[in-house]
Amino acid sequence: MDVKLASSCKVLIVDDQVLAQGYMKYALEELGMRNVIYVDKAASALKYVEEEHFDLIVCSYNLKKDQDGYYLYDQLKSTNALPLSTAFVFISADTNSELVHSIIELQPDDFLAKPFSVRDLDKRLSKVLKRKRALRTVYQLMEKDELNKALDEVENFLTVPGNAEFFPLALKTKGELLLACDMTEQAKDFYRAIINVQPFAWAQLGLVNALIKLDEDEEAEKLILQLAFKPDSQLMAYDLLYGLNVKQEDFESALETVLMASEISPRNLRRHNAAIALSRLTHDYESQFEAAKRIVKYAKHSIHDKPQNYINVARAGIDYAMTADDKDTADLLKQANDYIRQFQIAFPKAELQEQMKVINARLLYLQDEKERARVLVEQLTEDSLDTDDFEDLLDKAKVFHALGLHERSLQVLDEIEVRCKRDPEQGDLFMRYIRQEKKEKASIKQTPKELNNSAVDYYQKGELDSAMRSFRQAYTLMPKNASIALNLLQAIVMKAKEQGISEHANMLVKRCIGTVENGQLNEEQEQRYIRVKSFLEEVV
Template sequence: MKYSLEELGFSDITYVDKAQHALSRIRHDQFDLIICSYNLQKDHDGYHLYDQLKHEGELDPSTAFIFISADTTSDLVHSIVELQPDDFLAKPFTVNELDKRLTKVLLRKKALKKVYRHMGDGQLSKALAEVELFLSNPKNSEFFPLALKTKGELLLACGHHEQAQEFYQAIINVQPFTWAQLGLVNAYLHLNNDDEAEKLVLELAFKSDSQLAAYDLLSALQIKQKDFNAALECVVMATEISPRNIRRHKTALDLSRITHDYETQFEAAKKIVKFAKDSIHDKPENYLNVARAGIDFAMTADESETFKLLKQANEYVKQFKAAFPKAELHDQIKVIDARLLYLQDEKENAKALLDQLAEENWETEGMDALLDKAKAFHELGLYDKSSSILDVIERRCKKDDQQGSLFLHYVRQEKQERSTIKQTPRELNNSAVSYYKRGDLDDAFRVFRQAFVVMPKNVSIALNLMQSIAMNKDADTQDESTQQLIKNCIRVIENSELNDEQFERYHKVRELIQEPV
């Protein structure tokens, strides 16, 4: 590669074989062009290097960044396209092809150099004025498509949402560029024109070149409308298309917590560990979050599944210790161990572990660690301590925007649910079954309903709740809230795989309950 570049007339070429060395050089020197292999054998890969450069604002907008790779699998290409480098070259390629592609990219960068300089300095208004000036000169017509796209992005970045809407609509009236349609959706969202945003983004979700961005915008709209189940579905579909995006997996984790989708939460946590390895996102907390998610899942799973989930949780604690031997997170491990002991009906040993925790340092502990501690205290009946920790988390979330609105929503939801529902999911189900067997149908319905709040994806709970409604002669199945409850139960049951006993029981219950319209 270095020889080919010299042959093409390039000079002052720097070669490094590790991403960390590249980061160091980029932080101290200005480069016109960076060519990066997607797969770096001796270090974390090119994807994570470029992601870190963009995430930390280390890459000047005037610098051209080009990926090269012999791998052209679908998920790799989607991952690269999502990061929006200036070009992607599939190996093998000729020197002539390299010359053509580099010339094209560098000419674009040179033409808009003044715009990029202002963007690099954070002077977005000046950059917008410069791109307007650029577009007023017919001599620049070759680069108008890129300049127009940049103008739209700058209008949104500067908060000129009405101007952005008018601008994107004018572009689409001439030619329906994908970038203009996505930009228009973004403008609609900022202007609270949700109906138009949804209509357009659903069209874009069916087009291969805009599908990924459309899923992101659609999930943003659904989060805004607090339709968290639909948002999670969109985010999960997007992670399947482009699996290396860690931030999207973190969104899936947050949404699955809110929706009590424990299986998806567990899977999202595992994917964060998998794809964060050797990147800026690789942290001890990732491994511990898998263990925590596994415990949450085990709390709601059938007893036959519990052992397998606990084994996996323990395995990730071991991986954490191997990957970060110097990390001193002893209290966090004790909390995880206490929750594991609780699941094995060793409550006294679990309490003894929690008693060993260091003095209350809730103001400095990480949010996920605090949340896990609150859950452990609640599970062991220490409700006041659990509530106090959740208060601290909520207060810190309000001061610190880094956790995001989804995490704050989840914390508030946890506070509300734990203030009214004291029992753990498994205890709720056992209590409700006990009430049902004794013929106490009112209490059975009440507790099954609470269980369905914290386990809305659990087919056994849904079936038991429906049965408690069907067998209770005093239940008003025409009541609007009861009808909605029955609808939700039916949705869960019919979207699940039932065993023979469940299938037979479900159809008997359906005969007793007139399905709500």
């Protein structure tokens, strides 16, 4: 390593293993680095980064104390606490596929697999530090939000032949700056020019971003699907496809996309939160429950581990149980109670009595203990609407509605909507969900199971119009439930025998068939479906 570069470099080492720290101390001294600080906790690293500027941070991916390296780097990036001029390098003895995908997604400046020699360290760190030093002026302007000046600087940098070694990085930075400066047409032309010379993944991803900004969605989607098959761009392609699906209000596809990305890199909590938001919009209660459980699992040993995570799993489990078949309800309630116990063990001093009253009232309702549920609900304080968080308020709206307190339920949803407008951080998906909840709860007074039971009762009495109305409302709330879809299909068939099938009913039939064929039926339901489908094939 260049002696001048090494001696001027300020380094932060984040590792909680004494032997690893000792080896790094020896290796860095061999390279001529003297200004080095060692810490063993992510919290200590955060404090140092806030107070001082470092040229290099070398961090163990597998920290065991308070927060691991993944979440440390994710937090530094998401809060813009890590200067662009600082090089960040991960080290880890583990190289499993989940870790590798996570690191590819985070895009640190480098990753070193243990064990490594002083020579390996010299070669890799020299390369990283030279890159950072070469573009330091550009990065400093970007850190000051002087993006147009940074773009001019990178243009000048690209005119100097002596900088040729760093041209790929400079070109990538130029594309990012063009997009950041809203020079989208220029960015599109720039990325296409790069791809014509060499199809870098970063240039293709940049082109997709430009195309989406310019509403050229069809071309963007074609390119995304190509990138989704390449390991180095797969996760970023999924994220772009998710954004495109949301933009087009295709929330079913957006959920499918974000779930696929979550399987590849499960530690990304933002994706799990996006899955929850989308599963609510699409009434996919199972996906909501699974995403909530993953947040608890992967937030452990990080600053993201909090009581609300466990409470939200219990809530999602109750939502799922409200719509599940009776045979699944007991297991879902058991899982919800398990997470409540985990929360009480992990956070024994947490003050969440009000929230627990709501959860217990919902659990009692599911066990047909409606009077006991009402007693608990009546104990809730009226003046907490201003202080409850959004999830607490939402849970209250649900229990009020289930117990027939429809006006109180809608008042709470109104309060959430008003607060959402003042708090843009909640995002468009949450606001859409609240408006959807208001609309459904205003028009549909019964719970999903009550709707299905009353619809079956109407059907057996021969009151076909009432049965159809109730089955449709139940299917609106439970579009993934194969049993409900089959009941609705059968009612449509009975109606069709009298009046034929309208165009609207025909579209509903196709949706119901999709639900039934992607779901599970028992033997009796299978036989019913065969008869219903046989009739439909003759008529439709």
